[in-house]
Amino acid sequence: MLDLMQESALERWRNALHELTATEAVAESWRHERYRFAHKLGHALAGPGQGVLPMSGSVLYGVWLDWGLLYVGQTGNAERRLRDLPVGESHHLSNTFPPEIWSQVIVIAWPQLPEAAGPIDLYGLEKVSLGLEYRLQAWLHPLANASRRTPDGKWRAVDWTKSRSRGAVTGGQIDDLFAAVQKIWKDPSNSTVCRVVHPADLL
Numbered sequence: 001m002l003d004l005m006q007e008s009a010l011e012r013w014r015n016a017l018h019e020l021t022a023t024e025a026v027a028e029s030w031r032h033e034r035y036r037f038a039h040k041l042g043h044a045l046a047g048p049g050q051g052v053l054p055m056s057g058s059v060l061y062g063v064w065l066d067w068g069l070l071y072v073g074q075t076g077n078a079e080r081r082l083r084d085l086p087v088g089e090s091h092h093l094s095n096t097f098p099p100e101i102w103s104q105v106i107v108i109a110w111p112q113l114p115e116a117a118g119p120i121d122l123y124g125l126e127k128v129s130l131g132l133e134y135r136l137q138a139w140l141h142p143l144a145n146a147s148r149r150t151p152d153g154k155w156r157a158v159d160w161t162k163s164r165s166r167g168a169v170t171g172g173q174i175d176d177l178f179a180a181v182q183k184i185w186k187d188p189s190n191s192t193v194c195r196v197v198h199p200a201d202l203l
Contacts, residue, residue: 042083044197058129064104071144074133102199112193115177127170134167135178
């Protein structure tokens with residue numbers, strides 16, 4: 001059950017959305033403004049920049065709110081997935097947690113790491129990417145990954161220790177690569193395979 005403070009915040013949120021969509025013209029303006037921002041954020045995450053090549057292929061990514069890590073994901077199609085992440089047409093995250101409130105997004109092009117060559121040869125890009133995603137989630141327990149919706153409208157906690165997924169199986173075989181990813185995750189400032197974006201800078 002929501003407490004009174006949360007209920008008040010929800011009411012203010014609903015009222016603000018009603019104001020932003022009060023007429024057809026205002027609703028259209030709101031729609032355009034949201035996509036303008038989502039497009040800018042998607043380009044910042046995936047596109048080229050001054051002296052920076054576009055993100056492509058397999059990457060890991062994390063999304064933060066002000067209080068901490070919200071979500072960890074992976075994709076083998078960074079050029080599409082990262083652009084869609086803030087739009088939300090094929091990704092659920094922004095439907096609940098709008099990109100306007102994200103504090104930070106980190107993208108790691110992990111196949112460029114020297115430690116990646118061996119695991120890729122052994123298991124292939126997809127399995128290694130899933131393995132790294134699993135290891136990061138099991139290590140960090142990001143809120144949006146830590147539970148799953150159930151058919152009865154409730155939530156079920158994820159127990160990473162019991163997973164028999166391809167990610168869990170492969171994740172246990174890539175310790176050296178995961179250690180390299182962990183190092184970047186903790187301090188991305190000096191990495192050449194990592195991109196850090198602060199969405200508020202684009203508003």
